[in-house]
Each structure stands twice: as C-alpha cells, then as structure tokens.
Amino acid sequence: MSSRPASVVDDMKKDYVEHIEAHGSVTHAEYSRNVNAKVVNPLAGIPKHELLSQVSRFCEANNLQDKTTIFEKGALAAQNPDFESIEELDESDKYHLRRETTHKWHLTKDLYWTLAVCSLGSAVQGWDNTGANGANLSFPAEFGILHNEWLIGFINSAPTIFGLFSAFATDPLNNWMGRRGVIFFTGLFCVFPVLAQAFSQNWWGLLLCRAFMGIGMGIKISTIPIMTSECVPAIIRGGLVMSFQLWVAFGIFIGFCSNLVFYQVGRYAWRFQLAAAFAPAIPILMFVWFCPESPRWLLKKGRVQESYKSFCRLRNSEVQAARDLYYAHCQVKEEQNAFGGTSFGRRVIELFTIPRLRRATLGGATVMTAQQFSGINIMAFYSSSIFAEAGYSTKQCLLASFGFGLVNFVFAFPAIWTIDTFGRRNLLLFTFPNMAWCLLVAGGCFLLPEENAARVPLIAAFVYLFTAFYSPGIGPVPFVYAAECFPLSHREVGVAFCVVWNNTIGSILGLTFPSLLRGITPTGAFGFYAGLNMIAFVFIFFVLPETKQRTLEELDYIFGVPTRRHAAYYVRTWMPWWIKRYILFQKKAHLEPLYQLEGFEGGTRAEAMAGH
Numbered sequence: 001m002s003s004r005p006a007s008v009v010d011d012m013k014k015d016y017v018e019h020i021e022a023h024g025s026v027t028h029a030e031y032s033r034n035v036n037a038k039v040v041n042p043l044a045g046i047p048k049h050e051l052l053s054q055v056s057r058f059c060e061a062n063n064l065q066d067k068t069t070i071f072e073k074g075a076l077a078a079q080n081p082d083f084e085s086i087e088e089l090d091e092s093d094k095y096h097l098r099r100e101t102t103h104k105w106h107l108t109k110d111l112y113w114t115l116a117v118c119s120l121g122s123a124v125q126g127w128d129n130t131g132a133n134g135a136n137l138s139f140p141a142e143f144g145i146l147h148n149e150w151l152i153g154f155i156n157s158a159p160t161i162f163g164l165f166s167a168f169a170t171d172p173l174n175n176w177m178g179r180r181g182v183i184f185f186t187g188l189f190c191v192f193p194v195l196a197q198a199f200s201q202n203w204w205g206l207l208l209c210r211a212f213m214g215i216g217m218g219i220k221i222s223t224i225p226i227m228t229s230e231c232v233p234a235i236i237r238g239g240l241v242m243s244f245q246l247w248v249a250f251g252i253f254i255g256f257c258s259n260l261v262f263y264q265v266g267r268y269a270w271r272f273q274l275a276a277a278f279a280p281a282i283p284i285l286m287f288v289w290f291c292p293e294s295p296r297w298l299l300k301k302g303r304v305q306e307s308y309k310s311f312c313r314l315r316n317s318e319v320q321a322a323r324d325l326y327y328a329h330c331q332v333k334e335e336q337n338a339f340g341g342t343s344f345g346r347r348v349i350e351l352f353t354i355p356r357l358r359r360a361t362l363g364g365a366t367v368m369t370a371q372q373f374s375g376i377n378i379m380a381f382y383s384s385s386i387f388a389e390a391g392y393s394t395k396q397c398l399l400a401s402f403g404f405g406l407v408n409f410v411f412a413f414p415a416i417w418t419i420d421t422f423g424r425r426n427l428l429l430f431t432f433p434n435m436a437w438c439l440l441v442a443g444g445c446f447l448l449p450e451e452n453a454a455r456v457p458l459i460a461a462f463v464y465l466f467t468a469f470y471s472p473g474i475g476p477v478p479f480v481y482a483a484e485c486f487p488l489s490h491r492e493v494g495v496a497f498c499v500v501w502n503n504t505i506g507s508i509l510g511l512t513f514p515s516l517l518r519g520i521t522p523t524g525a526f527g528f529y530a531g532l533n534m535i536a537f538v539f540i541f542f543v544l545p546e547t548k549q550r551t552l553e554e555l556d557y558i559f560g561v562p563t564r565r566h567a568a569y570y571v572r573t574w575m576p577w578w579i580k581r582y583i584l585f586q587k588k589a590h591l592e593p594l595y596q597l598e599g600f601e602g603g604t605r606a607e608a609m610a611g612h
Contacts, residue, residue: 189216
C-alpha cells in the first residue's frame with residue numbers, strides 16, 4: 001500500500017477535530033464515567049453531505065477510491081441501522097442487510113472455516129486436560145508418588161501454573177505475529193510437549209513436558225476467543241465465540257473416549273492417554289494459514305486495504321464489509337482519543353487506573369473467578385478419583401467420567417442459541433444456584449452407607465446434573481465475555497490478564513484438591529464448592545454488565561457506566577420490578593431500561609441494544 005498524500009492526512013485530521021467539536025467525541029473522562037448510561041453511535045448527528053465527504057477522504061487516504069460508492073453505502077448503513085429508508089442502497093444491498101436478522105447463521109465459507117480451525121484449537125485444549133484424568137489412576141503408582149497428593153496436584157496443574165507466566169506474552173506476540181501467527185506458534189506447543197509425555201521416565205520429566213504445554217496454552221486460550229470475536233457479526237457473536245468452550249467440552253469428551261480406548265493397554269495406558277492429544281493439533285498448523293487474518297487487528301496496524309479484503313471474506317456483501325470497517329475505524333479513532341497507552345507496561349497499568357478499563361477488568365476477572373469457583377475443573381481433572389472414592393473400579397471410573405464428558409459436551413449446545421438472546425448475565429444467574437444445590441445433594445449422597453446400591457448411581461446422577469447446568473452457563477460465558485469487554489487498544493493484554501487470573505485460581509484449586517478431598521471428605525469438598533457458587537452468584541448480580549448483541553465498539557459506553565450506578569439500578573429498579581412482576585403478579589409493571597440509546601434508529605436494533 002502506497003503512502004498517503006500529506007494533504008489528505010491533514011484533511012482527515014481536520015475532519016476528526018471538527019467532528020469532536022461539533023458532535024461531542026467521547027473523551028477519556030466520558031469513557032471513564034458514563035453516568036447517564038448512554039450508548040452513542042459515533043456517526044450519529046453527522047449531516048449526510050459531511051459524512052459522505054469524510055468517507056471520500058477516508059477512501060482516498062487508504063487507496064480505496066474505486067470502493068468509494070460502496071463505503072458511502074456502508075457508512076450510511078452504519079449511521080442509520082434503519083436501512084430501508086436509505087435511498088442509496090439498492091435492493092441487493094438491502095437483501096443482505098435484512099438477512100442479518102432473518103438468517104443470522106447464513107455466514108460465508110471463510111468465516112465458518114475460521115471458526116472450524118479455532119474450534120479445533122479449543123478441542124485440543126480440552127483433550128489435553130482430560131488425558132490427566134485417566135492417567136491419574138496409574139502414573140502416580142509407576143513413579144512411586146501415589147501418596148504424595150501435593151506432587152500429583154502440582155503435575156496435574158502444571159499447564160495452568162506455567163500458563164500464568166506465558167499469558168502476558170499474548171500482547172507482544174499478537175502485536176508482532178498477528179492472530180494467525182500466534183495460533184500457529186502455540187500449536188507447536190500442543191504437538192511436541194504433548195507427545196513427549198509418552199516417553200517420560202520419571203515424575204519430573206512428566207512435569208517438564210506439562211510445563212511446556214502450559215506455555216503454549218496460556219497464549220492460545222487468550223488468542224482464539226479474540227480471533228473469533230473480531231471476525232464474527234455482533235448479533236451472533238456470543239453464540240460463535242462460545243464455540244471455544246463448546247469445543248473444549250468436545251475435546252474433554254474425546255479425551256475421556258481416548259482414556260477408555262487406551263485403558264486396555266495395561267500399565268502403559270497413561271502414556272497413551274496423555275500423548276494422544278497431539279494428533280488434532282497437526283491440522284491446526286496447516287489450516288490456520290487458509291483463514292483470513294482478523295480485520296480489526298489489520299485495522300489496528302493501519303493496514304486498511306487488507307482489513308477490507310478480510311472483512312469481504314467474512315461478510316456476505318461488500319456493503320456489509322464496508323459498513324463494519326468504517327464503523328470500527330470511527331470508533332477506534334475515539335478509542336485513541338480516550339486511551340493513550342502505547343507501551344505494554346502502560347497498557348497493563350491502565351487496566352487498573354482508567355475506570356472504563358478497570359470495569360472491564362473487573363467483569364472479566366469476575367466471570368473467570370466464577371468459572372473456577374464452580375468446581376468444573378476439579379471434575380475434569382479428578383472425576384475418576386471422585387468416582388474411585390465412591391467405590392468404583394478403574395474401568396467403572398473411566399466409564400463414569402466418560403458420561404461426565406458426554407453431558408458436558410451435549411449440554412453446551414443450548415448456549416449457542418441462548419447466549420445472544422437470553423444473555424450472558426442471565427445465563428449465569430440462572431445456572432449458579434442450580435449448580436450449588438446439585439453439589440450439595442451429590443456431596444450428601446457420599447454419606448449413604450457403602451452397601452446401599454443407590455449410593456454410587458445417585459452421586460453420578462447429581463454430578464451429571466451439575467454438569468448439565470454448568471455447560472450452557474459459566475462454561476461458555478467467561479471466554480466470550482473476556483474477548484469482548486476490552487477495547488481494541490487493550491484487548492490482548494486485557495484477555496491475557498483474565499486468562500492469568502483464571503489459571504491462577506485454577507492452579508490453586510487443582511493443586512489443593514487432592515489434599516482437600518482427603519482432609520474434609522468428598523461431602524465437605526462438594527459443600528465448599530456449593531458455597532463458592534453462591535458467592536459467585538451474588539457478585540455477578542451486582543457488578544456484571546450485559547454485553548449481548550452490541551458491537552465490540554459500542555461496549556466502550558457500556559463499560560463507561562460506573563459500577564455503583566449499575567449495582568444501584570439492579571437494587572432500586574430491577575428488584576422492585578421483579579417482585580411486582582413475578583411475586584405480586586402485576587403484569588403491567590414497567591421496567592425502565594438501564595442504558596439509553598442515542599443515534600440508533602430502528603426498533604429492532606434499539607430493542608437488541610437495550611438488553612432488557
């Protein structure tokens with residue numbers, strides 16, 4: 001791409017300054033303290049002739065003059081989602097824009113290909129986790145550490161522990177290599193260290209292999225949700241980004257299948273169970289290069305022409321591609337005005353010092369903490385051990401764990417349809433109390449006499465029921481939420497922090513669970529996690545904003561709302577409405593929405609944006 005003419009750049013700067021003065025561009029303070037809870041379209045209020053003039057300059061500055069007409073249509077559609085009244089759009093343009101609502105899942109082949117590759121990377125993650133589940137039944141005895149619960153816990157937790165140190169490399173690596181390059185690089189860590197586990201001759205050799213696995217995993221699980229969130233349309237972003245967790249669940253299920261298959265090998269079964277997950281990582285290394293690069297990453301790097309080509313591969317029409325690109329471009333300009341961080345260290349500090357970013361950090365950390373508090377990773381790593389405590393044989397333990405993996409995968413599917421309609425927040429508020437009582441009952445079943453034939457089936461049944469509530473709720477939401485709550489300027493470092501936080505808590509819980517299980521019995525352990533589930537429920541209710549069906553750029557305004565304003569709304573407005581509506585059965589009870597929309601015409605868009 002050739003350099004931009006100086007006169008054009010000056011004109012663009014002039015346009016931007018004039019827009020700030022005339023239309024109130026979002027400043028640092030406004031992003032930080034959106035006390036009126038207004039969600040503002042950055043193109044709202046710009047006269048038509050002025051908007052088209054700015055689009056013309058944008059196209060000239062980026063050598064897209066031959067696409068000026070398309071970008072004019074796209075900018076008008078971005079300014080006014082009630083596109084039926086836009087005379088510049090022909091019937092073909094309106095046809096594709098209508099189908100965004102009526103045929104939400106009619107996506108391009110390139111977008112589905114990108115989702116498939118990212119999903120394969122997620123499946124490897126789940127498979128790697130559950131290899132240890134079956135191996136726990138045999139490798140401790142072979143290495144003479146059967147009664148050293150802390151060491152077994154450390155070996156199992158090594159990927160998450162060492163992922164703590166690598167996750168922050170997400171930001172510089174993504175900045176240097178791009179999303180595709182990082183996925184390829186981390187895929188190497190899912191092949192060689194995973195395969196090397198089969199040849200471990202002692203416990204510290206196995207620990208070393210799992211440590212190298214963690215280095216790659218910490219970066220990969222930060223990058224894949226970002227890549228997906230930056231490629232998909234806003235209206236179904238949750239359903240598509242949650243494919244990360246869906247395919248992690250699928251990988252867990254396949255891992256349990258693999259454990260059962262290799263159980264027949266005998267004393268070397270654990271070697272095959274741990275190493276088998278290398279196979280699906282091979283296609284990732286090849287197929288990722290056939291995916292388009294993230295258009296928002298390209299935009300961030302100033303590669304506008306390439307960003308447009310990428311958007312064209314990911315959308316059904318050029319007008320949709322131009323609309324999304326120009327809208328993102330305008331919002332990125334406002335982000336640059338609001339957030340000045342350029343160095344890695346400064347961006348890390350700003351996660352905690354700029355209120356808008358701090359609220360995103362709090363939201364991401366909340367859902368990550370809640371996921372670990374649910375106790376699911378304990379089930380993934382130690383379900384075989386739990387069923388052994390209940391009195392199952394080795395084969396029965398693996399079969400029961402297989403059932404856990406199957407339930408986890410099957411019940412993740414409802415989230416695809418509910419996460420963008422029912423919403424992230426509502427899914428969590430529904431599932432956490434239900435997970436808590438399932439854990440309490442499952443823990444109580446351990447108190448039944450061992451000779452009671454119903455004891456073990458009841459334990460398994462309530463563990464499965466717990467998993468069925470987990471899978472469409474706190475299973476998919478955390479990585480969806482973390483990938484969307486940060487602005488583009490801080491997305492990599494923000495997601496990396498959330499992953500570090502998730503891995504920190506996961507490491508602590510995974511490291512301590514064998515001792516906890518032995519010390520307070522399964523009943524006490526299950527009761528402990530039931531209590532953590534209810535703590536998570538209360539925290540989510542007060543501090544977690546809803547993000548469904550909003551573009552990544554619009555979320556800047558959502559997270560600009562002070563946390564106290566958010567909590568006060570749900571205490572003073574939402575709770576009285578809920579009591580009137582569902583306890584006193586006052587059907588005419590009216591709920592005033594939290595967010596006020598500015599610059600979004602058209603009923604469908606406004607209702608979706610309201611989030612109530």
